[in-house]
Amino acid sequence: MFSSLAIYALLAIQAYTVSAFPAYESLAGLSREELDAAVSSVKWVPPPPPPGPLADQSAKLVHDAAHPYEPLKPGDQRGPCPALNTLASHGYLPRNGIATPVQIVNAVQEGFNLENSFARFLVYSTFLVNGNPVTNLMSIGDKTSLTGQDPPKPATVAGLDTHNNCEGDTSMTRADAYFGDNHSFNETRFQNLVKFSKKYGAGKYNYTVAAQYRKFLIEDSIQNNPQFTLVSPRLFTAFAESVFPVNFFIDGRDTSGQLDLDVARSFFQNMTFPPNFHRRNGSVSNVGQDVVTDLMPNFRPGYNAHGVNSYVPDPTSATLTEPCVRYVNFVNRNIKSLYPNPTGVLKEALKINLQYLYEATVAAGDGCTQVFPYGK
Ligand code: HEM
Numbered sequence: 001m002f003s004s005l006a007i008y009a010l011l012a013i014q015a016y017t018v019s020a021f022p023a024y025e026s027l028a029g030l031s032r033e034e035l036d037a038a039v040s041s042v043k044w045v046p047p048p049p050p051p052g053p054l055a056d057q058s059a060k061l062v063h064d065a066a067h068p069y070e071p072l073k074p075g076d077q078r079g080p081c082p083a084l085n086t087l088a089s090h091g092y093l094p095r096n097g098i099a100t101p102v103q104i105v106n107a108v109q110e111g112f113n114l115e116n117s118f119a120r121f122l123v124y125s126t127f128l129v130n131g132n133p134v135t136n137l138m139s140i141g142d143k144t145s146l147t148g149q150d151p152p153k154p155a156t157v158a159g160l161d162t163h164n165n166c167e168g169d170t171s172m173t174r175a176d177a178y179f180g181d182n183h184s185f186n187e188t189r190f191q192n193l194v195k196f197s198k199k200y201g202a203g204k205y206n207y208t209v210a211a212q213y214r215k216f217l218i219e220d221s222i223q224n225n226p227q228f229t230l231v232s233p234r235l236f237t238a239f240a241e242s243v244f245p246v247n248f249f250i251d252g253r254d255t256s257g258q259l260d261l262d263v264a265r266s267f268f269q270n271m272t273f274p275p276n277f278h279r280r281n282g283s284v285s286n287v288g289q290d291v292v293t294d295l296m297p298n299f300r301p302g303y304n305a306h307g308v309n310s311y312v313p314d315p316t317s318a319t320l321t322e323p324c325v326r327y328v329n330f331v332n333r334n335i336k337s338l339y340p341n342p343t344g345v346l347k348e349a350l351k352i353n354l355q356y357l358y359e360a361t362v363a364a365g366d367g368c369t370q371v372f373p374y375g376k
Helices: 004-016 032-041 082-089 101-112 116-130 187-201 207-224 234-248 261-268 289-295 323-338 344-363
Strands: 302-304 311-313
Touching (some): 082 101, 101 116, 207 234
16 A cells, blocks of 8 residues: 555646656655556646746846756756756756746746747647656656656657657757757857858857858758758748747847857857846747748758758648648647557547647637547
8 A cells, every 4th residue: 555645745746747757766665666556546637728928028137046057967858959958957947857838838938038829839849749748747858757657659758859859950059860969069060150150140140140051051961961851840940940049049138139159159058048148028939030931932841862962842741831731730640640549648638738739829820720639
């Protein structure tokens, strides 16, 4: 028999999805097997809805005394997203890098002033393919047992490092997965960002640099990565991320639109806010992305079909102007392939998170028709 204290602790874990889900650690003297059995028998609590927009969206000091940088401890997760890494290193997210969707929406709003519907859209898109729907936890880095017991395969629950769910080729400061490490800071890539900032931005990173560097990254991968692919959903993150450093990494008291490269390194490599950093003034999403897409009007999503330099368009992928194709394919292909026949609590959790994803899609202005892969 388990002690009532242990059961109470487990209920609390399920109900509040604490930051460090101790599913595989000794709790009240339980063995791992006892704990697994107890967790699966605990009443499941549906994931709460995401928060709304911030009441106060003004610029403010976010590198404050309550959020000091702390170096990583063994087992802490960091991954391909410099913003989430930074938020975890400053305690806006659980410092171990394991977070719930609500925690991530709150953190990106509070720390960077990311617009609410876009934040929800990004979070539920990534969570549904990389997180654990039942424990409501996701790793911002690699796969870890800290997200709890996995649902049945083919589900992966492998964190943001997972290639070709949301992470993908042509990152600005991370190498393509083909070259071995798709999530750690890569100095060679960063030096390319520096080179383009010097050439097109007088030493700063701005929308013009973002466009030129994105074009280069795509051409570079076509020429050097035999397994290069750039299709939805990665297609959308690739283009949006190009302008994120301009929109979010510039101090909120500076309206120049020019990102200093030491500040860029602080986020991309060191996962820390610069001293005295203020978040931007007013929430925003991917403003400026048109500058990037305008430089590549003929670009089509696709892949290298037969090694390097064999790029062909993929007509089954959504293009950047087809957000509803993206939404429907993402649900019916990406999510369904990981969860072909969910049952019980897992199915309920997926349906609720799919609902949150759809609501975010509509709130972001895309009037798509909702799809119900697991019934209404
Ligand atoms: C809202 C939740 C967010 C999630 C779930 C998320 C997730 C991700 C993922 C999976 C990647 C890897 C894509 C790749 O390059 O292969 C990424 C990259 C990136 N993210 Fe985030 N992100 C979020 C918010 C943000 C915010 C608020 C910012 C800016 C403040 C940001 C800035 C970036 C940048 C600049 C990259 C590109 C890194 C590079 O290309 O080297 N992200 N993010």
